[in-house]
Amino acid sequence: MPGQKIRVLIAKPGLDGHDRGAKVVARALRDSGMEVIYSGLRQTPEQIVQAALQEDVDAVGLSILSGAHMTLFSRVVGLLKENQAEDILVFGGGIIPDDDIPKLKEIGVDRIFQPNAHTSDIIDFLKETLHEENH
Amino acid sequence: MDGADTDKATKQTVRKQGSPPNLASKQTPPIYTPEHLSQLDYQRDLGDPGEFPYTRGVYPDMYRGKLWTMRQFSGYGSAKETNHRCKFLLEQGQTGLSIAFDLPTLMGIDSDDPLSEGEVGNCGVAVDSLEDMEILFEGIRLDQVTTSMTVNAPAAILLAMYVAVADKQGVDRAKIRGTAQNDILKEFIAQKEWIYPPQPSMRLVVDSIEFCTKHLPAYNSISISGYHIREAGSTALQELAFTLRDGIEYVEACLRAGMAVDDFAPRLSFFFDSHNNFFEEIAKFRAARRLWAHIMRDRFGAKKEQSRMCRFHTHTSGYSLTAQQPANNVVRTTLQALAAVLGGTNSLHTSSRDEALALPTEEAARIALRTQQILAHESGVPDMADPLGGSYFVETLTSQLEEGAWGYFDKIDAMGGMIQAIEKGFPQKEIQEASYRHQKAVESKEEIVVGVNKCVSDDTLPIKTLHISPALREHQVQRLQTLRAQRNHQAVKQTLSELKGAAQSDQNLMPFLIHCVKEYATLGEICYTLKEIFGAYQEPSF
Known part of the structure; x- marks a missing residue:
């Protein structure tokens, strides 16, 4: 998307307070020139989707370390669909077992980054995917 | 022995091992010697x-x-x-x-x-x-x-x-x-x-x-x-x-x-x-x-x-x-x-x-x-x-x-x-x-994590991981609802109200909490009761 900054919502659904990863990712995306909104802790899927729509973001990054990802990620994806916003890219990270990744992809999560992923991988993923979509 | 120099030198070694940069300085001693401990007093330190x-x-x-x-x-x-x-x-x-x-x-x-x-x-x-x-x-x-x-x-x-x-x-x-x-x-x-x-x-x-x-x-x-x-x-x-x-x-x-x-x-x-x-x-x-x-x-x-x-x-x-x-x-x-x-x-x-x-x-x-x-x-x-x-x-x-x-x-x-x-x-x-x-x-590979940014290989076998069944919540909720139906409602209400009163005073809350739990007031009910008096924390953004 030439001339236009990528807008990303980094959100923490669920009850865990582990925001180390979310904050590092938010800052790295910001440092790479994207506009980043960080939701703060313990947001419901409804709050996250509302923020994504209001802020007109290109992507939503969900961070969760509690194990509630299957339930909460699918709620976010479902709510985006209900609001005709399935064009918003959804990616996620946290403590997510290998077996869950194909299931999450099936429900519409575009990409999962496991522990030890590099922020540069996330940046490349967003730039490449959003760039392709716009051409 | 110059204490300040020692300090600088040893601090650099710390940083090289991936430690706090606020301990960093420019010189690295190759080894540590008795001179580094010249200020150390056995009994005192x-x-x-x-x-x-x-x-x-x-x-x-x-x-x-x-x-x-x-x-x-x-x-x-x-x-x-x-x-x-x-x-x-x-x-x-x-x-x-x-x-x-x-x-x-x-x-x-x-x-x-x-x-x-x-x-x-x-x-x-x-x-x-x-x-x-x-x-x-x-x-x-x-x-x-x-x-x-x-x-x-x-x-x-x-x-x-x-x-x-x-x-x-x-x-x-x-x-x-x-x-x-x-x-x-x-x-x-x-x-x-x-x-x-x-x-x-x-x-x-x-x-x-x-x-x-x-x-x-x-x-x-x-x-x-x-x-x-x-x-x-x-x-x-x-x-x-x-x-x-x-x-x-x-x-x-x-x-x-x-x-x-x-x-x-x-x-x-x-x-x-x-x-x-x-x-x-x-x-x-x-x-x-x-x-x-x-x-x-x-x-x-x-x-x-x-x-x-x-x-x-x-x-x-x-x-x-x-x-x-x-x-x-x-x-x-x-x-x-x-x-x-x-x-x-x-x-x-x-x-x-x-x-x-x-x-x-x-x-x-x-x-x-x-x-x-x-x-x-x-x-x-x-x-x-x-x-x-x-x-x-x-x-x-x-x-x-x-x-x-x-x-x-x-x-x-x-x-x-x-x-x-x-x-x-x-x-x-x-x-x-x-x-x-x-x-x-x-x-940037300034710090090495084996298997992540060095010595990477794809040949690892997947390991079995433990999953929690979503049915667990249903069971837990059912049990909780049965408990709510069977306990002594009057006693729960009474102990929670006494807790609220105590929270407004400066009495120690522990005996009140023990009364509440013994009547099977739930954790959520107790925390909610205290929230009415104490309020909830909102993190300021930094």
């Missing part, structure tokens, strides 16, 4: 093990007298499943229990609350009422085990439940041993599972410390924790400094409440991380004991030896574990465990190899426990107290960390204390900076 300032350990014979407690953190699913896992670990030779609670429990909400969806039983056991606690300890006499409960914002309520279980088992309260984590300050700083604002949160901590001092003399009323600060991304120095400064804050709060320092201080305990940098971690543990001894003697005038002793639990670093080549995590954990033992820990948790991926399986949990047992019974390491005492390098690092911590104490004192520092976002921002620097260093 070290002392024999068991002697002030306890740098070398809190007991004269350390592990020859008594091995550290092997305390594996566990808990998942329902109370029944966790009861089974606890009994399994006790049968395997574990000597103390350590209970993990699920997030709804940690946040003080019930399993049937809409916010609990997807979270019930996931990272710990679900406890909604005394009934769950009774199931959790079914067949385990509370005078036969020591139990560490990792819970903070609602710690006073879980402690009330534990006391109620002991009462029902006919166990003398004086024989209840263990620890409630109960450290709310590090929640505001790092782990972020809070309910109430700092002041009423501190009141709950002080009330429970006062109650323990009077009625549970063998119970560690608080576990002042650096683990979460470190895992949130701090350096070793920041972990050390913020944790002990939190300790100072609790001591001051108890003194303000009218307690005498030597009445409560012997039961304050600490909890640290053991991370990758082997010698820096050992030095951190030694510095913690020296610092706390001085703080308690010089700042608070504590007279009892026990009041001056920093006794601590150590947990090997969960963050350091990699999702890639997870079998390698056994080796990381072994080194971290060794550092904790060489640093004189009083109790230890070793992490399981699969924790970067999911909850540990029984097999992975067993290997983690075996790691400690090999260290204890085969390595010969426990035969000698503080075997690294006198090492030019370790003593220099110990002194540097101590000095760095005093620097942080001065800064935080100047802000008016830890609560004020938290309100300014000071420790939070320090940690965020350190964590971002670390991430950048890994990505």
Whole structure:
């Protein structure tokens, strides 16, 4: 998307307070020139989707370390669909077992980054995917 | 010997090992020599093990007298499943229990609350009422085990439940041993599972410390924790400094409440991380004991030896574990465990190899426990107290960390204390900076993580991971609803209303909480009642 900054919502659904990863990712995306909104802790899927729509973001990054990802990620994806916003890219990270990744992809999560992923991988993923979509 | 030069030189070595850049400087000494210790005074700075300032350990014979407690953190699913896992670990030779609670429990909400969806039983056991606690300890006499409960914002309520279980088992309260984590300050700083604002949160901590001092003399009323600060991304120095400064804050709060320092201080305990940098971690543990001894003697005038002793639990670093080549995590954990033992820990948790991926399986949990047992019974390491005492390098690092911590104490004192520092976002921002620097260093390969940014291979076999069934919440909710229907409604209402009244006064809340839980008021109901008086905490954005 030439001339236009990528807008990303980094959100923490669920009850865990582990925001180390979310904050590092938010800052790295910001440092790479994207506009980043960080939701703060313990947001419901409804709050996250509302923020994504209001802020007109290109992507939503969900961070969760509690194990509630299957339930909460699918709620976010479902709510985006209900609001005709399935064009918003959804990616996620946290403590997510290998077996869950194909299931999450099936429900519409575009990409999962496991522990030890590099922020540069996330940046490349967003730039490449959003760039392709716009051409 | 020029002290300043030594300082600069040794600090550079610390940085090269991936440590806090605020210890960095330009020269690196290739070796450490007696000159580095020219300022060190054996009696003043070290002392024999068991002697002030306890740098070398809190007991004269350390592990020859008594091995550290092997305390594996566990808990998942329902109370029944966790009861089974606890009994399994006790049968395997574990000597103390350590209970993990699920997030709804940690946040003080019930399993049937809409916010609990997807979270019930996931990272710990679900406890909604005394009934769950009774199931959790079914067949385990509370005078036969020591139990560490990792819970903070609602710690006073879980402690009330534990006391109620002991009462029902006919166990003398004086024989209840263990620890409630109960450290709310590090929640505001790092782990972020809070309910109430700092002041009423501190009141709950002080009330429970006062109650323990009077009625549970063998119970560690608080576990002042650096683990979460470190895992949130701090350096070793920041972990050390913020944790002990939190300790100072609790001591001051108890003194303000009218307690005498030597009445409560012997039961304050600490909890640290053991991370990758082997010698820096050992030095951190030694510095913690020296610092706390001085703080308690010089700042608070504590007279009892026990009041001056920093006794601590150590947990090997969960963050350091990699999702890639997870079998390698056994080796990381072994080194971290060794550092904790060489640093004189009083109790230890070793992490399981699969924790970067999911909850540990029984097999992975067993290997983690075996790691400690090999260290204890085969390595010969426990035969000698503080075997690294006198090492030019370790003593220099110990002194540097101590000095760095005093620097942080001065800064935080100047802000008016830890609560004020938290309100300014000071420790939070320090940690965020350190964590971002670390991430950048890994990505630029300035810091190496084997299997992640070096020695990468694709040939790892997938390991089995443990999943929690979503049906668990349904069962838990059903049981909770049955309980709500069967209990004495009038008594629940009455005890909750008395609790509310007490919260508005300055009475100690513990006896009121015990009344509530014995009538099977739920955790969520109790926390909600207190929220009506105390309000809820909103984190300012930094």
